[in-house]
Amino acid sequence: MVRLAYIVYVTFVFFAFGGKCFDILEFNDKLIDNAIEMNRVLDPDSAFTSWIRMIMKSLQFSKRGLFDPKSHRNQDEDLLRKLAFFRVMEQHMEKTILYEVEKEKERVYTIATYLGCDCPLEYIDEARISRGFDVDLINAVCTEAGRKCVHQDVPHNACLTHVGGKIPHAGTALLGKQIDMCLGWAKTPTRQLSVAYTAPYARYETEVLFVIKFGNPGDFDPNNVRGKTIGFEDGFFTDKACLVHARDRIEGIDSMQSEQEVYKDNYELLLDDLRHDKIDAFLTFKNHITQHLKDEFEFIGDDIGCVADISLHGIKRKDNPLTWFDDTLKAMKENGKYHALCHKGNIDHGHMGKILCMEE
Known part of the structure; x- marks a missing residue:
């Protein structure tokens, strides 16, 4: 345009x-x-x-x-x-x-999601079909805008990558234009350097905490990581840059060496490392992993607080504004169609948890 x-x-x-x-x-x-x-x-x-x-x-x-x-x-x-x-x-x-x-x-737009939470926003049902409010939103916004869209499930690094604690950058599929947009991403200052964000479409409790063995047998102090080995999940905002936000109240962050930072592809690998004492703790956001802790692991410490807002957005290349998506989403919020969709989503996907609808 x-x-x-x-x-x-x-x-x-x-x-x-x-x-x-x-x-x-x-x-x-x-x-x-x-x-x-x-x-x-x-x-x-x-x-x-x-x-x-x-x-x-x-x-x-x-x-x-x-x-x-x-x-x-x-x-x-x-x-x-x-x-x-x-x-x-x-x-x-x-x-x-x-x-x-x-x-x-x-034109056909490809809008992607990834299974980042296995929650009402995105999950695979018993028939092995991708479901969730993210999928509902893609279909509704594209229909309302009169656009042709297809949904695609992708690994997180197709949308955004920050491996090994490096500054995050747009993923290969997003950069390669196989994908026009990815839903389900929290906004952080470092991510905003490489991708553009849509307006928020759902609230999300992004409380960032340490995970340790249940009962804290290693006597881990969440206010002092000096000499400790900390795990991080590749592709998530809960990386070393996130931890740095708490340097004013957590000792030892600035003196951490590279061998103290362990990055793994998913939380299951981090839980296994924690189980076998290969790491002292790992950083994650609460809603991402709560249902997987059971009686073997627990959270400790206060919220690190490293996101720009407590909501989810779509991410896109900075040279591909897709303004029609934001314009349509805004109109749907104003005419009530968004809230009706979110209410229906809580009925359809309520067995996976609660969708926190935007209030404006």
């Missing part, structure tokens, strides 16, 4: 000041060569490229003297020719813009 608006704007300027442009530009060879090179590197099927081609034709015509202001042709004849050219250009632009609009309507 930005490109389309730019086309319309430039066309308007060209129409309004076309006569002056011919005087100022003088249509030298260098200008034409530069414009042709610009056309070469652009998408050959875009409306913008078609517009450039049209201008190229006008430049070539003018260079041959068709609209040469220095010629001694009758001014009325020149005016008629210019008006005829503008009419042809207007018809061309109308066709290309309509083509772009129709092509956009036919």
